Amino acid sequence: MERIEEIKKVIEEKMNKVNSLEELNDLKVLFLGKKGLITEVQGMIKEIPNDSKKEFGMKVNEVRTLFNTIYEEIKNKLEEEKINKKLKEEAIDITLPSEKIETGSIHPFNRIIMEVEDLFVSMGYDVVDGNEIETDEYCFKRLNVPDGHPARDSQDTFYITEEYLLRTQTSTAQAHTMEENKEKGPIRIICPGKVYRRDDDATHSHQFGQVEGLVVDKDISLADLKGTLEIFAKRLLGENTKVRFRPSYFPFTEPSVEVDLSCFKCGGKGCALCKQTGWIEVLGAGMVHPNVLRMGGYDPEVYTGFAFGTGLDRLAMFKYNIPDIRYLYTNDVRFLKEFDRKDEE
Amino acid sequence: MxxxxxxxxxxxxxxxxxxxxxxxxxxxxxxxxxxxxxxxISCTNLVIGEVLECKMHPDSDHLHVCKVNIGKETVQIICGAPNVREGIKVIVSLPGAVLPGGTIKRSVIRGEESNGMLCSLGELGLDHKFLKLEDTNGIHELPLDAPVGEDPIKYMNLDDxxxxxxxxxxxxxxxxxxxxxxxxxxxxDKKVKDIDLSYTEGNENIEDRLKLHVDTKACPLFLARGAYGVTIKESPDFIKNRLIASGIRPINNVVDISNYVMLETGQPLHYYDADRLGKNIGVRMAKNNEELTTLDGQVRKLSNTDIVIDNGSEAIGLAGVMGGLSTEVEEDTKNIIIEAAIFDPILIRKTSKKILRSEASNRFEKGLDPKRTYMAMERSLHLLEKYADATIVKGMLEHKSVEIKDKEIEISYAKINKVLGSNLDKETILDTFRRLSFNTLDKKDIVIVSVPSRRIDINIQEDLIEEVGRIYGIDNIKGRDINIPVKRGHVDKTNRSIRTLLYALGLNETLTYSLIKDSEVYKYTNDEFEKIRVLDPMTEERSTLRYSLIPSLLSVYEYNTNRGNSDIKLFEIGKGYYKKNNEYLEDSKLSILLSGNYYECLGSNKRVNFYVMKGIVERVLDYLGYKGRYYFKKEDIPKELHPEQAGSIYIDNKKIGIIGKLHPNLYHDDIFVSEINLSLLKEIRTSKMKYKEISKYPGISKDLAFILDDDITSEEVIKTIKKAGGRFLTDIKVFDLYKGKGVAEDKKSLAFNLYFEDPTKTLTLDEITPLFNKVIEEVEKKHKAILRNS
The missing domain is CATH 3.30.56.10 (Phenylalanyl-tRNA Synthetase; Chain B, domain 1)
Structure with a gap:
């Protein structure tokens, strides 16, 4: 019995000095190993008289529990210290630069095309891709612009031969689509793409983008055109955008309209962008001229249609606040990299 | 206008x-x-002044010190004009006056006070072409009776x-x-007032002096009359001022009247010196290479699309465009013949584009109203009689092959509303026509509109619909939701898929010009085609349509590196244009350019090399559904690319593009390019994306390495391994290439990782060993390879 009390003392004494898990383990061997102190005392039970055996057994268990409790306590403490040390060692400066997982950028011109495509596809329009090398026939004659027509003046053309040219307008898609629609049924298309005119200055580029829209069906009216362009304008420049029609002239539409949108910058109050008018001229549009319908094989007594066209570069410039059309074609990577995120919904 | x-x-x-x-x-x-x-004239703060005193500036050889009476007071003004002198009436701009050249301030000029400026008409903003010689040399002198202190602009009637x-x-x-x-x-909603066409005629008759002969259909209307005994002098102020306001330079009363009438009526007129014209006037087409001296003194070589005026023996004027020198009205002209005519607009446009675009040709080109031709003739006679003392000659020579009458167009009220999408009542529509001065005849559901001949632009129903829309207010038409069947639109998303992928891979999309330098077109390709050049390029730099986009990307590369930008990674999807078998064709192409670092991070940058480019190209092709079908071959390499680091890209034996490093002769920097013909690619069908069962059982992975001759490609060895490995060999990777110590000079070591898998059960090593040995045997046999000891 005295031996047990002695062991208790030794436990308290030794355990208090433990500094590492290794030492702790050694102590476990010292007390509970095959020849451990507690194991040894436990073996003495044979020599204990029967009436004291029960008491002796309890005492041994008591000392064993005592050891285990202290052991667990110290082990937990040491393990926690160890992991804390490891965490400290692994400390980093999270403000250091990252490994550059770089994405690229999508050109603003193509962003606008995709946006316009998505909008019109959702309204049931097919996107057609017209040829950029065209004939005089499809670029002018079939759009009611015969030889010598004064409207040719405003479109200084790059000719390749007397017959072939670089299209000056995506309206060429009108003539092709009507001709290729063999059933002469309803049409709903847009044609975005590049066009070319002999013109180069701060506000003009000899190459620029246009999107043409064409709807042909029974009972299409100017009011339908306006309703459609209102949706277009709101989607592109914001919900508060207003649409204004002004009469105009294009050989391939009659009546023709210039379409002004309320200035997205000042909201229509007047600013430098809209030259204090509150309006920006954005699209040309109108009801498809009966001659154009007829040349496309449609009976103008049965079918009517509307067409509209607008400059993609200007839309991109408006949307992204780009001051000069030439920036779109210069491709300074610092410019390009500004377009590296998703557009707002 | x-x-x-x-x-x-x-x-x-x-x-x-x-x-x-x-x-x-x-x-x-x-x-x-x-x-x-x-x-x-938008100047402010101007008064009429009188120079009371004018002395030389004591400290200058050309400045004058003037005392100027401006009405309420007399002020001192320094003036440098040579014509300033005592007693003249002048235009004074007082301090605070805003002139086109700036604001006038009180100042001291070389010690003398100056309280304003004496002005020339040029300084008031009048274009130099309107100034008389004396007005360009000095200050403007007003008549001596000009009222001092009053507004000179108003006094000169220039307050327009x-x-x-x-x-x-x-x-x-x-x-x-x-x-x-x-x-x-x-x-x-106002009525247009009448124009005064009155004049009295003298005794002479033009038919006694002149014969008219028109020999071309290009002149449907030609009128000629005479005005004799004219006095050539300066025009009255109102004519001069109105010409100036309209942008036309006043010359003398006769010339000015012809311009004035053109402005009023829209009908250009031409005046001939009757005495120099002779006895005949006619219209015909010019002969090829015929010559004519126009009134600017230039000898013009004509062609058979030019319309000329003829005097019976030779051309004396280019109809509608420019008169001839020989019959021009000059200071000593006494008798004039007036021509009022209509010429073919298209031919005039052709000639004027060649020679000169003028106020007159512009009007001929747009088309004229024959009624106005007669009106202009009479108005001209009226003014010549009134302001040039002319005696009007009786009779008129007339050639007329046009019918002159108002057009009648019938239209239903319903159609107007149908096209506009409006709901206008009959009264509104009729009122619109009334405002336009169009006569109408209402017939219940339809209206017959009589369109005045001046409105040459109105010919069909739709034109009338536009008139209603215009005057009613086209913006008053409310937009409505279009009533057409719901359907899903179609758009090809291939290009945007590529765009999104390359964006994610860190490449920047460019937009470049299709027109490039002619000498660049046949580069970066071995394809056979004919280049397409525009007829009249703006510059040589933009003269020919590109076939490849690589020259464009290279110029973007140069632009950027010249500005210190590095790590240029670009792509563009655009068209390449060419002519083949007499057909004009355009193919959609994807072009990529890489240089510098592909990515960078602290201490370890990944530089671009051939395999980075190859990896990107492979990702694009995988993404589009061509996984496992493409291969690269070192052949058909354009001379602009590095012959040992370039090749062609194939799918199913069809060449779809090129890849490679730029030839070191061309660029010192390491630049890698690739171009894929998307039009060709889209012709190659892909299979649908479908789930393939993954194996539930573990496979076995084994490595092996061979010593091989340098010129044996990894692709050849992989083919051999694949064949020998059988169906359980599901993946082969090259994981190491070694040259150097332990390997002979012309040899290399290639290490492969083989993965065997059976979808139905767990494979054992015993099952794999014979396959593995067969692989070794075949590679050794076929490629003279030696297995490396591991």
């Missing part, structure tokens, strides 16, 4: 307090845009306001004050 307010006031009474700005804006809303509106319209090409009728008056009449 510059519209003078004073001029148009002769023909229409506009509301007195209506500002010129309001007029311009209202015109815009009916379809007539303007560039400028405002005062003809102008709107400079940019008209649409169909509205030739608006190139006249009368046309403008009708348009304004429709807007303001």
């Amino acid at each position: 510059k519209l003078s307010r004073k001029f148009v006031n002769d023909y229409i009474d506009l509301p007195k307090d209506e500002s010129t700005y309001d007029i311009a804006e209202k015109m815009t809303l009916v379809g007539n845009e303007y560039d400028f509106e405002g005062k003809l 306001e102008v709107i400079d319209f940019e008209l649409t090409s169909n509205r030739g009728d608006l190139l006249s004050i009368l046309g403008m008056a009708y348009e304004l009449g429709a807007i303001y």
Whole structure:
């Protein structure tokens, strides 16, 4: 019995000095190993008289529990210290630069095309891709612009031969689509793409983008055109955008309209962008001229249609606040990299 | 077309307090845009002054110190003009006056005080072409009876306001004050006033002097009359001022009247010196290479599409474009013959484009109203009699092959509303036509509209619909939701898929010009085609359509590196253009350019090399569904690429593109390019994306390495391994290439990782060993390879 009390003392004494898990383990061997102190005392039970055996057994268990409790306590403490040390060692400066997982950028011109495509596809329009090398026939004659027509003046053309040219307008898609629609049924298309005119200055580029829209069906009216362009304008420049029609002239539409949108910058109050008018001229549009319908094989007594066209570069410039059309074609990577995120919904 | 307010006031009474700005804006809303509106002379703070005293400046050899009476007081002004002198009346701009050149301030000039400036007309902003010689050399001298202290602009009747319209090409009728008056009449609901065409005739008859012969269909109307005994002198101020406001330079009364009438009626006139003209006047087409000296003194070589005026023996003028020198009205001209005619607009346009675009040719090109031709002739006689003392000659030589009458167009009220999408009642529609001065005949559901001949732009129902829309207010039509069947639109998303992928891979999309330098077109390709050059390029740099986009990307590369930008990673999807078998063709292409670092991070940057480019190309092809079908071969390499680091890309034996490093002869930097012909690619079908069962059982991975001859490609070895490995060999990777110590000079070591898998059970090593040995055996046999000891 005295031996047990002695062991208790030794436990308290030794355990208090433990500094590492290794030492702790050694102590476990010292007390509970095959020849451990507690194991040894436990073996003495044979020599204990029967009436004291029960008491002796309890005492041994008591000392064993005592050891285990202290052991667990110290082990937990040491393990926690160890992991804390490891965490400290692994400390980093999270403000250091990252490994550059770089994405690229999508050109603003193509962003606008995709946006316009998505909008019109959702309204049931097919996107057609017209040829950029065209004939005089499809670029002018079939759009009611015969030889010598004064409207040719405003479109200084790059000719390749007397017959072939670089299209000056995506309206060429009108003539092709009507001709290729063999059933002469309803049409709903847009044609975005590049066009070319002999013109180069701060506000003009000899190459620029246009999107043409064409709807042909029974009972299409100017009011339908306006309703459609209102949706277009709101989607592109914001919900508060207003649409204004002004009469105009294009050989391939009659009546023709210039379409002004309320200035997205000042909201229509007047600013430098809209030259204090509150309006920006954005699209040309109108009801498809009966001659154009007829040349496309449609009976103008049965079918009517509307067409509209607008400059993609200007839309991109408006949307992204780009001051000069030439920036779109210069491709300074610092410019390009500004377009590296998703557009707002 | 510059519209003078004073001029148009002769023909229409506009509301007195209506500002010129309001007029311009209202015109815009009916379809007539303007560039400028405002005062003809916009200077402020000007008064008429009298030079009371003029002395030389004590400290200058050309400045004068003047005492000028400006009405309420006398001020000292320093003036450098050579014509300044005592007693003359002058235009004084007082301190605070805003002139086109700046604001006038009180100042001290070389010690002498100056309280303003004496002005020339040029300094008031009048264009130099309107100035007389004496006005360009010094200050403007007003008549001696000019009232001191008053507004000189008002005194000179230059207090006009102008709107400079940019008209649409169909509205030739608006190139006249009368046309403008009708348009304004429709807007303001006012009647257009009559034009004075009165004159008295003398005794002579033109038929005794002149014969007319028109030999071409290109002249449907030709009128000639005579005005004799004219006095050539300066025009009255109102004519000069209105010409100036309209942008035309006053010359003398006779020339000015012809221009004045053109402005009023839109009909250009030509005056001939009757005595130099001779006895015949005619119209015919020019002969090829015929020569004519025009009134600017130039000898013009003509062609058979030019219309000429002829005197019976030779051409004396280019019809509608420019008169000839030999019959020009000069200072000593006494008798004139007036021509008022209509010529073929298309031919005039052709000739004027060659020779000169003028106020006259512009009007001929847009088309003319024959009624106005007669009117202009009479108006001209009226003014010549009144302001040039002319005696009007009896009779008129006339050639007429046009019918002159108003057009009648029938239209239903329902159709007007159907096309506009509006709901206008009959009264509104009829009122619109009344405002336009179109006569109408209402027949219940339809209306017959009589369109005046001046409106040459109105020919069909749709034109009338536009008139209703214009005057009613096209913007008053409310937008509506289109009533057409719901369907899903179609768009090819291949290009945008590629764009999104390459964006994610860190590449920047460019947009470059299709027209490039001619000498670049055949580069970066071995393809056979004919280049396409435009007929009249702006510059050689932009003269020919590109076949490949690589030259464009390289110029973007150069632009950027010249500006210190590095790590240039670009792509563009665009077209390449070419001619083949006489057909003009355009293919969609994807071009990629890489240089510098592909990515960078602290201490370890990944530089671009051939395999980075190859990896990107493979990702694109995988993404588009061609996984496992493409291969690269070192053949058919354009000479601009590195012959040992380039090749062609194939799918199913079809060449779809090129890849490679740029030849070190061309670029010192390491630049890698690739171009894929997307049009060709899209012709190659892909299979649908479908789930393939993954194995539930573990496979076995084994490595092996071979010593091989340098010229044996990894692809050849992989093919051999694949064949020998059988169906359980599901993946082969090359994981190491080694050259150097332990390997002979012309040899290399290639290490492969083989993965065997059976979808139905767990494979054992015993099952794999024979396959593995067969692989080794085949590779050793076929490629003279030696297995490396591991």
